[in-house]
Amino acid sequence: MGYWPAAAGLLGFSWLKLVAPDRTTLPVLRVAAALFALVSVVGSLTMGEREESFVLTDLPHGRSSRSQRSRDARQLSAKSPAGR
Structure with missing residues (x-):
């Protein structure tokens, strides 16, 4: 289904x-x-978790963040804005 359910959810929220x-x-x-x-x-x-509209709107913000959390979620570190 892709991102269409989330897009519909955001459209419905905006309309409301x-x-x-x-x-x-x-x-x-x-x-x-x-x-x-x-x-x-x-x-x-x-x-x-991919269904929820507001989670999908936060994904680009998280990817552009200058900090990252390790896989086991115990450490927070800085990352280069140019690299992944």
Whole structure:
């Protein structure tokens, strides 16, 4: 499926925040939160962590970071911005 589910999730979130009528009422927010939780749980069970929209938006930020964590997640070190 690629990144399309995450793109659809970001589009839905943006629409809710910017365009949706009555977006600040409690019933609309309850439905949005329940739908997000349901989609996140089902997506995580079927596709793993890659399904979640906000994880995918943070990937480029993490790759461009000047620090990196070792594979066993015990050390934090600096990396060259020019190399990988």
